[in-house]
Amino acid sequence: MSLQTSDFIQRREALLAQCEPSSIVIIPAAQGVTRSNDTEYSFRQDSDFWYLSGFNEPDAMLVLSNVTIANKGKSQHKNSKPMGSIMFMQASDPHAEIWHGRRLGLDHAPASLGVDEAFDIESADELLPELLNQHKHVYFCLDKYPYADAILQGAIRQCKSAPKQSLVAPTHIIDVAPMLHAMRRIKSAAELKIMQQAASISANAHKRAMQIAKPGMYEYQLEAEIHHEFAMNGARNPAYSTIVGSGDNACILHYTENSDMINDGDLVLIDAGCELQGYAADITRTFPANGAFSQAQRELYNLVLNSQMAALKHLKAGACISDGMTACVETMVEGLIALNILQGTKAQALEQESWRAYFMHGLGHYLGLDVHDVGIYKQYDQDVPLEVGVVMTVEPGLYIDAQANVPKQYQGIGIRIEDDIVITSNGHKVLTAGVPKTIDEIEALMRENRDCNNKLRSAHAVS
Numbered sequence: 160m161s162l163q164t165s166d167f168i169q170r171r172e173a174l175l176a177q178c179e180p181s182s183i184v185i186i187p188a189a190q191g192v193t194r195s196n197d198t199e200y201s202f203r204q205d206s207d208f209w210y211l212s213g214f215n216e217p218d219a220m221l222v223l224s225n226v227t228i229a230n231k232g233k234s235q236h237k238n239s240k241p242m243g244s245i246m247f248m249q250a251s252d253p254h255a256e257i258w259h260g261r262r263l264g265l266d267h268a269p270a271s272l273g274v275d276e277a278f279d280i281e282s283a284d285e286l287l288p289e290l291l292n293q294h295k296h297v298y299f300c301l302d303k304y305p306y307a308d309a310i311l312q313g314a315i316r317q318c319k320s321a322p323k324q325s326l327v328a329p330t331h332i333i334d335v336a337p338m339l340h341a342m343r344r345i346k347s348a349a350e351l352k353i354m355q356q357a358a359s360i361s362a363n364a365h366k367r368a369m370q371i372a373k374p375g376m377y378e379y380q381l382e383a384e385i386h387h388e389f390a391m392n393g394a395r396n397p398a399y400s401t402i403v404g405s406g407d408n409a410c411i412l413h414y415t416e417n418s419d420m421i422n423d424g425d426l427v428l429i430d431a432g433c434e435l436q437g438y439a440a441d442i443t444r445t446f447p448a449n450g451a452f453s454q455a456q457r458e459l460y461n462l463v464l465n466s467q468m469a470a471l472k473h474l475k476a477g478a479c480i481s482d483g484m485t486a487c488v489e490t491m492v493e494g495l496i497a498l499n500i501l502q503g504t505k506a507q508a509l510e511q512e513s514w515r516a517y518f519m520h521g522l523g524h525y526l527g528l529d530v531h532d533v534g535i536y537k538q539y540d541q542d543v544p545l546e547v548g549v550v551m552t553v554e555p556g557l558y559i560d561a562q563a564n565v566p567k568q569y570q571g572i573g574i575r576i577e578d579d580i581v582i583t584s585n586g587h588k589v590l591t592a593g594v595p596k597t598i599d600e601i602e603a604l605m606r607e608n609r610d611c612n613n614k615l616r617s618a619h620a621v622s
């Protein structure tokens with residue numbers, strides 16, 4: 160189950176169809192990034208470029224045009240036809256490929272990527288002015304990659320300085336992001352299949368961590384179990400740095416050191432999701448290292464869970480994320496007052512936003528090729544309603560650090576519960592339902608595993 164060349168062609172056509180007449184679209188690829196001397200971070204393609212090309216090499220640039228060339232100028236075309244699509248890319252280079260890996264090569268690009276032509280990226284400086292010359296509008300994402308900004312600026316400069324207007328620079332540079340990101344915000348059936356698979360692999364990884372966890376292990380060992388499960392199921396990379404926070408490390412929202420030993424009595428918060436064909440999953444579960452929630456942990460956990468369930472009831476097409484957030488916060492505030500963590504009335508807590516001391520982030524975010532995916536949340540100060548095909552996370556949490564001025568039993572506890580949902584025509588579907596979420600489900604899974612290990616140990620002792 161993977162996207163086909165025809166899917167990428169369709170996306171390019173859909174984008175071009177929204178552009179003004181006489182437009183050229185330029186989408187640069189990501190570049191390699193040095194990690195330390197002579198070594199690079201594992202390459203991750205730019206999400207916009209990937210969305211439109213499915214091409215996973217650095218130093219490339221996709222150029223699309225809706226101009227029809229009527230057999231004039233330098234064109235060799237016999238009939239009028241749209242200029243279509245060009246991939247600037249690294250040419251084959253046997254020496255470089257021995258060191259750095261295979262390249263698709265210019266000859267294979269048209270068939271493999273569905274583009275009309277492919278040129279060496281080294282020739283972009285020379286060819287781009289001629290391509291710009293035939294267009295009024297350039298759609299581009301300025302300020303994203305300095306190398307691409309420099310290529311475009313250089314090309315415009317050449318057009319402007321060409322003698323006797325032999326080249327004419329485009330008159331409008333337009334940000335391509337709003338159109339492109341609106342497209343990316345709504346997932347197709349094919350994308351949803353991949354995202355469901357990413358979610359299922361990630362759900363199984365969380366189950367594996369719950370089954371293996373015990374006091375005395377190190378946080379990074381659970382991280383390793385999670386990554387093992389991802390890779391063994393075809394997802395080599397996590398979609399973001401995995402968070403394994405035990406005890407009050409769970410109160411650090413983006414804790415990624417994952418270096419501490421897990422103590423008996425700790426809760427362990429794991430926020431981990433794999434990347435599959437570029438698409439992210441993003442799941443958080445929080446569970447007791449020893450398999451049994453304490454009373455205080457139970458109270459706070461159920462409060463987060465009830466807050467998430469309250470939010471989920473509101474998340475459907477036509478509603479806004481803020482509707483879910485309002486329901487979530489109301490439930491959370493009632494619970495925090497009942498537990499004597501917040502003082503005063505519900506109205507006062509809502510008015511003063513005193514709950515923000517313990518729940519510092521939003522309800523969730525769009526999910527897709529980026530874990531914090533593109534797409535707008537507000538326009539002209541109005542919340543943008545959810546639509547069928549939007550995928551988002553729903554991830555309330557409570558983070559009560561060890562010094563918080565609250566009843567002692569709640570200090571040093573961090574809990575987040577995060578699921579991924581897709582908005583459907585009749586509400587929403589939870590993509591991450593495969594991982595236990597209620598206290599009973601989590602304790603049962605962990606107990607099952609302990610019982611199984613005990614049986615194995617006694618069998619070994621007898622034999």
Ligand code: GLY
Pocket residue numbers: 399430431441530554577
């Ligand atoms: N894993 C990052 C987040 O939940 O937003």
Ligand code: MN
Pocket residue numbers: 441524552554577
């Ligand atoms: Mn998230």
Ligand code: MN
Pocket residue numbers: 430431441442443577
């Ligand atoms: Mn997350």
